[in-house]
Amino acid sequence: MKNNAELIQKKIADYQRFGFILLAVSTFFYLGLVLPVEDKNFVQSITLGIASTTCLGFTALMYRVVRKCKTQLQELSE
Template identity: 35%
Template structure:
């Protein structure tokens, strides 16, 4: 029973880290799209991109904190 709980916590840590990395990658992609000028199209709503960048960065930080909290709990349960 205890082994099953530890495996679930390890899986949660891995998932939360992956979510954070994906959101960080998405925010970098949006930022690059915001700063690289394109001559054929004109951005009508750059505020939307800035808002998306802020939201994805915030969620990346939240998932990272959850992963660290879960990892701390995992180490405490192992001892």
């Protein structure tokens, strides 16, 4: 049981890292969308917006998995 708890804690740490990295990537995509550039056209703007939104969606998914793992860990400790 201790081994299972350690595995869940490692998963929590990994998913939190993945979420943070995806949030940082999403920020860079958003900055590319917002900052004015002369050569940027409509298709590039749409692509940056979709990429930013997709990364934010995956970030939310990662933190949802973290929350689920924390509840599993709490149930396991009881």
